[in-house]
Amino acid sequence: MQKSNSATDYRNELESRGTLPEGFSTGFTGLSFSPAELGADQKMEMNLSLLLLDESTSSFAGTFTKNLFPGAPVLLCRKRLENDSFRGIIINNKIANVCIETGVDDSEKIINTAAEEIGCGPDQLMSSSTGVIGWRLPVSDMIKAVPEAVKAAKDDNHRNAVTLSERIMTTDSFPKLRSRTLAGGRITAVAKGAGMIEPNMATMLCFIMTDLDISREALREMLPGVVAETFNRISVDSDQSTSDMVIAASTNKIACPDIKEFRDALYDVCSELAEDIVRNGEGTSHVIRVCVDGAASVEDACAIGKALVNSPLVKTAVAGNDPNVGRFASSIGDYCGNNGINLPAEKMEMKLGGEIIFSGGVFRMTPDKELRLVAYLKDCGTIPEHKGWPVHEKTVNIDINIGMGNSQSIILGSDLTHEYVRENADYRT
Amino acid sequence: MQKSNSATDYRNELESRGTLPEGFSTGFTGLSFSPAELGADQKMEMNLSLLLLDESTSSFAGTFTKNLFPGAPVLLCRKRLENDSFRGIIINNKIANVCIETGVDDSEKIINTAAEEIGCGPDQLMSSSTGVIGWRLPVSDMIKAVPEAVKAAKDDNHRNAVTLSERIMTTDSFPKLRSRTLAGGRITAVAKGAGMIEPNMATMLCFIMTDLDISREALREMLPGVVAETFNRISVDSDQSTSDMVIAASTNKIACPDIKEFRDALYDVCSELAEDIVRNGEGTSHVIRVCVDGAASVEDACAIGKALVNSPLVKTAVAGNDPNVGRFASSIGDYCGNNGINLPAEKMEMKLGGEIIFSGGVFRMTPDKELRLVAYLKDCGTIPEHKGWPVHEKTVNIDINIGMGNSQSIILGSDLTHEYVRENADYRT
Secondary structure (H helix, E strand, C coil): CCCCCCHHHHHHHHHHHCECCCCEEEEEEEEEECCCCCCCCCCEEEEEEEEEEEEEECCEEEEECCCCCCEHHHHHHHHHCCCCCEEEEEEECCECCECCCCHHHHHHHHHHHHHHHHCCCHHHEEEEECCECCCCCCHHHHHHHHHHHHHHHHCCCCCECHHHHHHCCCCCCCCEEEEEEECCEEEEEEEECCCCECCCCCCCEEEEEEEECCCHHHHHHHHHHHHHHCHHHEECCCCECCCCEEEEEEEEEECCCCHHHHHHHHHHHHHHHHHHHHHCCCCCCCEEEEEEEEECCHHHHHHHHHHHHHCHHHHHHHHCCCCCHHHHHHHHHHHHHHCCCCCCHHHCEEEECCEEEEECCEECCCHHHHHHHHHHHHHHCCCCCCCCCCCCCCCEEEEEECCCCCEEEEEEEECCCHHHHHHHHCCCC | CCCCCCHHHHHHHHHHHCECCCCEEEEEEEEEECCCCCCCCCCEEEEEEEEEEEEEECCEEEEECCCCCCEHHHHHHHHHCCCCCEEEEEEECCECCECCCCHHHHHHHHHHHHHHHHCCCHHHEEEEECCECCCCCCHHHHHHHHHHHHHHHHCCCCCECHHHHHHCCCCCCCCEEEEEEECCEEEEEEEECCCCECCCCCCCEEEEEEEECCCHHHHHHHHHHHHHHCHHHEECCCCECCCCEEEEEEEEEECCCCHHHHHHHHHHHHHHHHHHHHHCCCCCCCEEEEEEEEECCHHHHHHHHHHHHHCHHHHHHHHCCCCCHHHHHHHHHHHHHHCCCCCCHHHCEEEECCEEEEECCEECCCHHHHHHHHHHHHHHCCCCCCCCCCCCCCCEEEEEECCCCCEEEEEEEECCCHHHHHHHHCCCC
């Protein structure tokens, strides 16, 4: 991850990454509204963003949350994936449009207005919403605002994705944008998300744009695997949202030299965005990087890594720079003991910051090691302030070999700080 | 749950509950030690407690953690359960004795010394340890202290379990003791535990004493079921410890009129202790009581209830008195969607504080209801201070009917507050 020393540095860095691939444009507007569930005296501001392709494409793909109560946009996008043709996606923050009587209708009304303004079929457009679950979208206010977003996208001369990365934010503390170039073409992707994050299919919201020529079939075969290896291996707070989606589309304008190279570039972009999301997690001070090796399967390795990074006692110990290694081992023993993984304790080796803390069935701590590990944890964390850019690129490295096989997985998680509680005890006010 | 207005009130209440059943006594001592893992300049205080039966009994039973890295006392107690005869258990706080090279040997040395002083076989004694995971017991210091605890138990004239309930505490903010009388006999039980709590077999530590005549077989058949319906249905922080155990023993001195009545009394004692543990959870301000009904199985009902009370976003919303009902539904959708429970959203009904917040597949919120629910949550919580007694007996009631069957379960959980983070970010210092 790149290190920036100021919001200006970081913004410059994003600008250099953010060039839109050929054939994409973005447009934005804002609106003021009162959530029906709170009453007319409560005012909020919503961003409306449009990601538009100059021409329709059949090369598009998507993955979505497995949450059983998905938002209306997820229901709608899943259906749109069956269509032959995609032209763009309209995105709002503040309200997620989940389990509302009129939810799908509301999203369709907004899409219909946008389609009319763009001059395309409503079936060619998707929508995406994040924010409070359980509130209704301010549909009429949004419909009034749509034409301005469409006009802005049509007039887009900037052709840079930085504004998109900023306008889709909710509790995010900094925008997340990554890109790779390949043979004159590029993959540019933005993501949002900071809380309610343990994706298990797709992340929060991620929009991947490319001009590299890739078929619909290849993209659809590739995307779930890349998502499984990147966004599905992070956790901020073990909650999978109702609205998670990754949408990818290509304008196919630039010849793609090699499908393997394309996949590698896509993996890099998604992997970096996944780390950005954890680093920007609500209240995150330490990013925890758990490498589980020697597992019987990748699934086991992922599950054990997630059990560790999701343990509140591990998360708070790391937040407090406390190498309370007993909690690390206990969280693994808890998961394995309750899920039929018969891990023999004497085969497990665990390292923190490269130092062995557990091997041969027993803990390996000494007063000197304790002091070194406290210093290591202190060095890997910062008091999280919403500076608008990632303030460090360090990770707390926990390496575990469980001696049961040859499968491996790397899971990223975050610590649990007062700032997380502060943000989430009063999220909506 | 009884309401006390002061530590004195609560202590008086405990005294009235705490009479030891016939044939039990308790003895205590303390010791000062330096954990080997921290070095000689760090001093800590440990309590050593002995629960002793006047004569050995064959009527004893136990259930233990499913954590794959259990403490040495758990390994040792599991073996002792196979024996015919039980005389008592020696208990320490501060260090849990988990995954230490000499762990079982250490526990056995302490037991051997106690057996010699008591005049019984070492096979008739168990041991129980809680505290930091990964540290070694100060064996020689403990061996020196054992005779005093044995002498105190032999001299015990108080015959009350209140001191036992106090001396086994670690981060507990108040002692936990419950009892029932039946036909001139009684069941008296004490428990400890405040963090690393999502028992799935037994809780932290719980010692159940009775003088009612019950056979070894009946007790062993009954205990797992009662534990499954009480301690296994609570969660403070979703972490199951390495040291959880419930040990029950009877002196068989009083005729038991009815096995069903005995089970009911045992259930009541365990159920009240389970609620005490959640109410005393680290940083707990609100106790959340989720009743899941209409499930296809009790297992599903338990799992859905636990998914809700373990969601950090639900826990922080409740801590902040924020009826962010979208998070409640999302946590259930997350669990069901990822665990093959095909709950139809339109069949689910969810209530908070008796008010419908979700039905027919959609949220049912209005500005008025929002205000009422904020007031309800405020009324159900308190700023947790370590007052030494439970400061209220209220619960935040969430009632869910998922319309898939006839099974039901009640799960108790706690909110997630700054105090939880404060206690756990710096537990060992």
